[in-house]
Amino acid sequence: MDTNTESRTGSGLPAAPTAWPRALATEAVHAGRDDLAGLGLHAAPIDLSTTYPSHDTRGEAARIDAFAADGALDDGPPVYARLANPTVARFETALARLEGTESAVAFASGMAALTAVLLVRGAAGLRHVVAVRPLYGCSDHLLTAGLLGSEVTWTDPAGIADAIRPDTGLVLVESPANPTLAELDLRAVADACGTVPLLADNTFATPVLQRPVESGARLVLHSATKYLGGHGDVLGGVVACDEEFARQLRQVRFATGGVLHPLAGYLLLRGLSTLPVRVRAASANAAELARRLAADPRVRRVHYPRLGGAMVAFEVHGDPHAVTAGVRLITPAVSLGSVDTLIQHPASISHRVVDPADRRSSGVSESLLRLSAGLEDVEDLWQDLDHALGPGPSASAAAPASASAHAGRGRTAGVVS
Numbered sequence: 001m002d003t004n005t006e007s008r009t010g011s012g013l014p015a016a017p018t019a020w021p022r023a024l025a026t027e028a029v030h031a032g033r034d035d036l037a038g039l040g041l042h043a044a045p046i047d048l049s050t051t052y053p054s055h056d057t058r059g060e061a062a063r064i065d066a067f068a069a070d071g072a073l074d075d076g077p078p079v080y081a082r083l084a085n086p087t088v089a090r091f092e093t094a095l096a097r098l099e100g101t102e103s104a105v106a107f108a109s110g111m112a113a114l115t116a117v118l119l120v121r122g123a124a125g126l127r128h129v130v131a132v133r134p135l136y137g138c139s140d141h142l143l144t145a146g147l148l149g150s151e152v153t154w155t156d157p158a159g160i161a162d163a164i165r166p167d168t169g170l171v172l173v174e175s176p177a178n179p180t181l182a183e184l185d186l187r188a189v190a191d192a193c194g195t196v197p198l199l200a201d202n203t204f205a206t207p208v209l210q211r212p213v214e215s216g217a218r219l220v221l222h223s224a225t226k227y228l229g230g231h232g233d234v235l236g237g238v239v240a241c242d243e244e245f246a247r248q249l250r251q252v253r254f255a256t257g258g259v260l261h262p263l264a265g266y267l268l269l270r271g272l273s274t275l276p277v278r279v280r281a282a283s284a285n286a287a288e289l290a291r292r293l294a295a296d297p298r299v300r301r302v303h304y305p306r307l308g309g310a311m312v313a314f315e316v317h318g319d320p321h322a323v324t325a326g327v328r329l330i331t332p333a334v335s336l337g338s339v340d341t342l343i344q345h346p347a348s349i350s351h352r353v354v355d356p357a358d359r360r361s362s363g364v365s366e367s368l369l370r371l372s373a374g375l376e377d378v379e380d381l382w383q384d385l386d387h388a389l390g391p392g393p394s395a396s397a398a399a400p401a402s403a404s405a406h407a408g409r410g411r412t413a414g415v416v417s
């Protein structure tokens with residue numbers, strides 16, 4: 001077998017061998033580490049250098065000029081850590097392999113990643129964004145407040161084509177969406193975008209369940225803080241995309257400084273190795289909890305994606321704050337995608353920055369709770385949730401969990417009845 005097929009990526013690391021296709025579980029463990037055995041290493045090295053010494057100043061100048069011209073990085077050391085980092089590049093290579101894209105560019109957080117995308121498009125004079133609610137609360141806020149000089153048109157999926165203007169630089173969607181888990185037909189959305197790049201936030205699904213580029217998305221964003229890291233101990237973001245867009249993102253990252261720390265890059269690479277196993281195990285827990293919640297008279301409605309996944313949202317008849325106050329095993333905290341199960345009240349925390357009327361119209365009601373299933377035994381999780389849900393409502397107030405259509409206009413939602 002010809003193993004001498006490695007090519008260089010823009011990140012300066014060898015790309016994965018392309019002579020044979022590898023399954024997702026194999027890529028999760030090996031991508032970004034293909035050179036390790038040759039280096040005599042088992043774990044990826046962590047390069048904490050902030051600068052890279054060189055006696056060849058003319059050579060450095062030429063490399064900086066080349067980077068400034070098109071964002072490409074050659075094989076040499078990065079000159080300065082704001083241009084690139086070899087440990088982070090391993091994570092980028094691995095994530096690109098998992099998402100099926102040419103490249104990936106990592107950032108200090110998911111919001112830094114979205115910021116870089118908006119800056120790339122804004123710099124090209126394409127400041128208008130078309131977006132579908134709900135989005136993660138801070139993504140919504142960044143667009144609505146126009147903090148980066150962008151202008152947003154909110155629409156439903158059917159309205160995307162009509163909302164696109166000559167200065168539209170981006171269409172932004174989440175599927176399944178945070179926090180309602182409403183799902184979109186990504187292929188139909190991509191078709192409606194025409195030549196405008198579609199950015200799909202794939203944080204909730206991860207490439208284990210869905211690869212948006214296969215449906216026509218040009219950009220795939222992750223809050224790597226969530227499932228990619230998987231242990232609640234690293235903040236990061238990443239955009240998987242073609243190399244042309246990646247070069248522009250690297251230039252913005254260099255100029256604005258939202259880089260991922262090498263230790264975070266190491267932890268994210270390590271997190272990817274167990275991503276398929278974690279997502280499948282947590283998804284089984286989530287599906288079972290969704291089933292039990294849907295049969296519970298204390299629960300008004302349960303949202304669980306048709307795609308599956310480890311997130312469950314549910315609306316309660318009683319006080320949602322009492323549920324988050326009542327859990328003892330489950331962690332009452334914002335964020336998601338960790339090995340432990342987390343629960344939070346979106347209207348109070350993750351979507352607090354969204355205008356209350358916009359929250360309501362996109363299905364984020366005051367009674368909604370969002371649960372991120374972890375890897376605990378499902379019986380222990382149910383015992384805790386059952387206790388936290390408190391005594392049942394009176395017979396007159398109780399109604400079985402509803403299967404009515406989701407409030408998010410034009411979206412489909414896997415509502416469990």
Ligand SMILES: Cc1ncc(COP(=O)(O)O)c(C=O)c1O
Binds near residue numbers: 236
């Ligand atoms: C779907 C989604 N996208 C983006 C973000 C932002 O990511 P970060 O918190 O890493 O900046 C979040 C955070 O919760 C999220 O849930």
